[in-house]
Amino acid sequence: MSDTNEKTTQFPQLNKPAPYFDAKTTHGQRTLEDYKGKWLVLFSHPADFTPVCTTEFIAFAGVAKEFADMNTELLGLSIDSVHAHIAWVLNIKEKFNVDIPFPIIADLSMDIANSYGMVQSGASDTSAVRATFIIDPEGILRAMVYYPMSNGRSVDEFVRLVKAMQTSDANSVATPENWKEGEEVIVPPPHTVADANGRKEKGYNYVDWYFSKKSL
Structure with missing residues (x-):
């Protein structure tokens, strides 16, 4: 039997409101409400000035216009200070000639990381794992x-997943494995x-009564 005093983490749930945040970032204060009416890709990384995270930030910067x-x-996040974030952004510009155009949340309190289940004891108690959350325009x-x-x-x-979800929402369809824009979509099965x-x-x-595709 588990100890009733043991602290448990409430992970966010799909198709439920995303956990609220009001945070200091490299672009000033940001809240979840600031993104109302837009899709949001919120992603965490373990730490600034680390090689794998640097490659990811460069890649996100490369598709920022496509997302826009x-x-x-x-919106990035790690359990580092805003000053560390700024220094890292400047370092990426200096060493890789890449501008990071999006804000990075400074979450020293770990409040946001914990509310999103980004901190997992099996990986680290002091760093956020590589988690990515896609939030729709309704939050x-x-x-x-x-x-x-x-x-x-x-x-x-x-990028592919956001396109797929937007296509599904707009057309009341599903998308097959590794669907790309312009390919056939799946017609919902009959009821x-x-x-x-x-x-x-x-x-x-038509393949069978439960499996049909169509072009949009």
Whole structure:
């Protein structure tokens, strides 16, 4: 039986409101409300001035314009001070000639990291793991992905995922494995026998009553 006094971490849940934050960043104060009406990719990294994190930040900077074109903002976070963040951003510019255009949250209190489940005892009690959260324009948490400390994320995958979710929302469809923009989407399966029997005549790319695709 677990100790009733043991502290438990409440992890965020998909399709529920994202945990609120009001934080100091490299671009000034930011709150979750500031991103109302936009998609937000919130991502944590273990520490500033570390090689894997540096490659990830360079990659996020490289697709920042693509995200902006999708009405999507980027927001980084680590358990470091804002001064450490600023120094790291300047170092990336000096050593790699890359500007980091998005804010980075300074979370020395670990309050935001804990509210998002970024701090996990199996990895570290003092650093945030590589976690990525996609929040929709209504402030609802739509996706979350955790990576180990030792391995960098595929930033292109988050570009793909935001495009896929926006396509699903706009067209009431699903997307297949590794779907890319312009490819066929999956038609939601029928909910009645009559709809299943008539599915073949709908003009879709029909495989079976539960599996059909179409072009948008």
